[in-house]
Amino acid sequence: MIEIRNLVKRFGPFTAVAGVSFKVGRGEVLGFLGPNGAGKSTTMKMITGFLTPTEGTAIVCGHDVTKEPLAVKEKIGYLPEGAPAYPDMTPEGFLNFICDVRGITGPNRRARIDEIAAKVHIEGVMRQSIETLSKGFKRRVGLAQAILHDPDVLIMDEPTDGLDPNQKHEVRALIQGMSSKKGIILSTHILEEVDAVCTRAIIINRGSIIADGTPEQLRARSRYYNAVGVTVRAGAEQKAGIRDELGRLAGVDEVEDAGSNSGGRDGVVSLMVIPKRGKSIVEEVGRHARAKGWSVDELRVDSGRLDEVFRTITSGGGGGGGGR
Amino acid sequence: MSKTWAVFKRELGGYFVTPVAYVFIVIFLFVTGVFTFQLGSFFERGQADLRPFFDFHPWLYLFLIPAISMRLWAEERKQGTIELLMTLPVPMASAVAGKFLAAWAFAGVALALTFPIWITVNVLGSPDNGVIVASYIGSLLMAGGFLAVGSFVSATTKNQVIAFVVSVVICFGFLIAGFSPVMGFFSGWAPQAVLDAISGFSFLTHFDAISRGVIDVRDLIFFGSLIVVFLFANAVVIEQKKA
Numbered sequence: 001m002i003e004i005r006n007l008v009k010r011f012g013p014f015t016a017v018a019g020v021s022f023k024v025g026r027g028e029v030l031g032f033l034g035p036n037g038a039g040k041s042t043t044m045k046m047i048t049g050f051l052t053p054t055e056g057t058a059i060v061c062g063h064d065v066t067k068e069p070l071a072v073k074e075k076i077g078y079l080p081e082g083a084p085a086y087p088d089m090t091p092e093g094f095l096n097f098i099c100d101v102r103g104i105t106g107p108n109r110r111a112r113i114d115e116i117a118a119k120v121h122i123e124g125v126m127r128q129s130i131e132t133l134s135k136g137f138k139r140r141v142g143l144a145q146a147i148l149h150d151p152d153v154l155i156m157d158e159p160t161d162g163l164d165p166n167q168k169h170e171v172r173a174l175i176q177g178m179s180s181k182k183g184i185i186l187s188t189h190i191l192e193e194v195d196a197v198c199t200r201a202i203i204i205n206r207g208s209i210i211a212d213g214t215p216e217q218l219r220a221r222s223r224y225y226n227a228v229g230v231t232v233r234a235g236a237e238q239k240a241g242i243r244d245e246l247g248r249l250a251g252v253d254e255v256e257d258a259g260s261n262s263g264g265r266d267g268v269v270s271l272m273v274i275p276k277r278g279k280s281i282v283e284e285v286g287r288h289a290r291a292k293g294w295s296v297d298e299l300r301v302d303s304g305r306l307d308e309v310f311r312t313i314t315s316g317g318g319g320g321g322g323g324r
Numbered sequence: 325m326s327k328t329w330a331v332f333k334r335e336l337g338g339y340f341v342t343p344v345a346y347v348f349i350v351i352f353l354f355v356t357g358v359f360t361f362q363l364g365s366f367f368e369r370g371q372a373d374l375r376p377f378f379d380f381h382p383w384l385y386l387f388l389i390p391a392i393s394m395r396l397w398a399e400e401r402k403q404g405t406i407e408l409l410m411t412l413p414v415p416m417a418s419a420v421a422g423k424f425l426a427a428w429a430f431a432g433v434a435l436a437l438t439f440p441i442w443i444t445v446n447v448l449g450s451p452d453n454g455v456i457v458a459s460y461i462g463s464l465l466m467a468g469g470f471l472a473v474g475s476f477v478s479a480t481t482k483n484q485v486i487a488f489v490v491s492v493v494i495c496f497g498f499l500i501a502g503f504s505p506v507m508g509f510f511s512g513w514a515p516q517a518v519l520d521a522i523s524g525f526s527f528l529t530h531f532d533a534i535s536r537g538v539i540d541v542r543d544l545i546f547f548g549s550l551i552v553v554f555l556f557a558n559a560v561v562i563e564q565k566k567a
Contacts, residue, residue: 045407048411049411050407050410050566070413070415073413076411078408080404080411084403084405084407084408085405085408086334086338086405089334089338089341093334093341097330097334098412100329100333100334101327101330101331101412101413103326145408
């Protein structure tokens with residue numbers, strides 16, 4: 001549904017996006033990750049026709065954004081960063097304006113606005129001016145605007161930024177509910193969000209894609225992928241010994257002290273056993289523990305840490321440039 | 325067309341949901357009153373016409389019209405709603421025209437609310453109503469010219485104060501083009517053709533022609549093309565510098 005072909009955007013000498021290509025199909029929720037200034041927003045602004053690409057193009061539902069921008073804009077629902085809306089208007093007036101522009105007329109309009117307002121839970125503030133609303137409500141008004149015409153393609157720039165945990169959960173549930181019928185791109189720097197809603201994630205840094213895969217595949221790049229957390233009842237004096245023994249196991253690369261994670265309780269030793277790349281070592285560790293007769297409190301397989309992957313692959317340079 | 329209408333409705337509504345519209349209209353009516361009756365000696369002249377009323381319009385508009393136009397685009401930029409507007413399926417021409425027409429309609433409402441003075445002069449004497457109608461049309465056209473300039477300037481900045489001040493300066497230039505301060509500056513060195521061209525841009529001259537009751541096609545073309553040119557420039561500026 002969305003096909004990005006070698007998008008490039010330069011602002012004078014500064015290259016914000018340096019040749020980004022990917023495709024998003026129906027039913028996919030693509031998480032767009034990257035440090036601030038990596039080019040996430042700029043890419044989205046080019047797909048939605050706000051910025052003109054320096055090179056390359058985006059094809060949305062068969063329409064080329066550089067040749068038929070209006071046709072693309074009809075197909076897309078877009079929530080810009082910060083969810084801008086006219087502060088003097090009420091959500092009701094604002095959504096009516098969007099209906100006017102989107103050509104939603106007649107008896108459907110009232111029903112559609114009510115339906116969407118209920119969906120994002122803004123029924124109670126429909127007649128209050130937008131500037132008096134809390135951040136959470138403003139964000140949801142922006143979201144309502146984006147999904148009002150039931151677009152095939154939904155593009156959201158940090159949809160949950162600034163929301164409280166309950167609101168984040170609601171917005172994610174909403175996105176998941178819509179995802180089967182649409183192609184969705186959302187940018188975020190909240191990594192848990194990728195696990196919560198995305199079927200695929202792209203990490204972008206300094207204008208280029210540096211990783212592309214399912215959240216599972218990305219996590220597999222983490223050194224903690226398949227790592228085993230072990231908590232054993234033992235005195236602190238035995239810790240070094242246990243650590244050495246685990247470190248000698250065949251599949252083990254390294255053993256880290258995980259004491260701080262479990263609060264450093266007395267009488268237990270907490271270690272994180274990191275496998276050699278890709279190996280599954282939980283069985284080996286468990287067998288060894290039984291053989292040694294350790295009293296194991298907890299044995300837990302780590303599924304990999306996105307934040308660690310994110311940090312490893314994006315910290316190649318000293319962060320990004322401007323926030324465009 | 326329906327897109328232009330949608331933008332127009334939203335924009336015009338925007339004037340009336342805040343106190344802007346009411347403050348503006350009250351001040352406009354008050355100041356026209358002061359100018360007409362105090363400075364213009366409406367009664368003392370003993371003539372049944374509205375010349376003292378219309379004579380002050382260019383000077384009134386110089387400050388009041390940029391006050392209407394300054395928010396048109398600068399506010400969109402400031403609030404970030406320009407990103408919203410420009411990613412909605414609205415053609416650029418519709419966005420520019422819708423906003424301009426809304427501001428013009430608003431100026432028209434303010435102008436129309438001066439109707440009591442028309443009634444007054446008709447009660448007191450028997451004026452040439454044809455001239456008065458022509459003057460109203462001229463005044464509205466001139467307001468459109470000022471607004472187009474103001475809309476263009478507003479598109480170049482996100483600061484409404486800058487938009488206001490720059491609009492006033494440019495409009496002032498248009499007002500006094502053809503009068504001694506401007507002509508004196510050019511007359512020493514510029515060829516006569518240039519001088520004629522500059523004086524041809526004077527709002528005052530064109531407005532004066534219409535308000536004498538003669539609606540000349542040339543004056544209509546002047547204001548019409550001025551509006552089109554500035555709105556076109558407005559669209560180009562937005563297209564080039566969206567964010």
